[in-house]
């Protein structure tokens with residue numbers, strides 16, 4: 001009899017401890033899920049495995065965001081300078097062909113130089129190769145929501161499921177984007193409309209308005225990036 005009680009207790013013990021193990025803490029459960037609240041988006045330090053990765057310090061967050069901003073700015077400047085030249089030479093159609101041939105190449109080579117992964121993506125795509133993943137879609141929803149509430153979308157930084165720091169920066173539509181991403185009837189000149197139809201059948205990146213979210217830069221850093229001042 002005594003033996004049976006011991007066995008029962010033992011089974012109960014195993015059962016409850018197993019249960020506890022599989023019961024994740026709310027932090028763990030939420031780790032991969034992006035909270036829809038904007039305040040959370042601002043905190044931006046979702047950690048996938050709270051036991052393995054310490055949360056970002058403010059200094060680290062700033063470091064990754066600044067790095068990402070500087071990489072995105074370089075890419076933007078490279079695109080812009082080539083486009084500007086082609087427009088000055090009155091070759092807007094060639095500007096489109098240039099984008100099609102070089103956009104991904106430019107981001108790829110910048111990625112190599114900086115030792116990161118760079119992606120420019122959108123919820124309304126021109127080039128299907130820029131397709132967002134689930135995480136990027138969630139982030140874009142958060143940014144759109146903020147814009148909808150007349151709030152500025154702030155850069156988002158977190159650790160991805162492999163523990164890599166990952167920064168997402170909003171890309172906002174400016175006046176100068178409209179000639180290729182605005183209303184085909186009023187903003188986009190005919191020759192560009194025609195070239196777009198030729199190069200990008202099924203283009204969804206039109207009808208954007210100034211101030212809309214056009215998409216995001218999604219920049220993934222290697223696990224250990226030496227942060228200036230970290231060793232102090």
Ligand code: HEC
Pocket residue numbers: 083095096099100101103104120121122124125126127128130171172173174176177178179180181205214215216
């Ligand atoms: C000369 C026309 C032109 C102008 C001006 C232009 N774009 Fe684009 N944009 C393109 C083309 C073409 C692509 C597709 C590039 C490719 O094939 O990867 C593109 C792609 C993009 C993408 C990648 C997502 C997708 O839909 O494939 C983003 C984001 C984007 N543009 C943002 C902007 C922003 C922001 C501006 C203004 C600052 C702008 N673009 C101005 C032609 C233009």
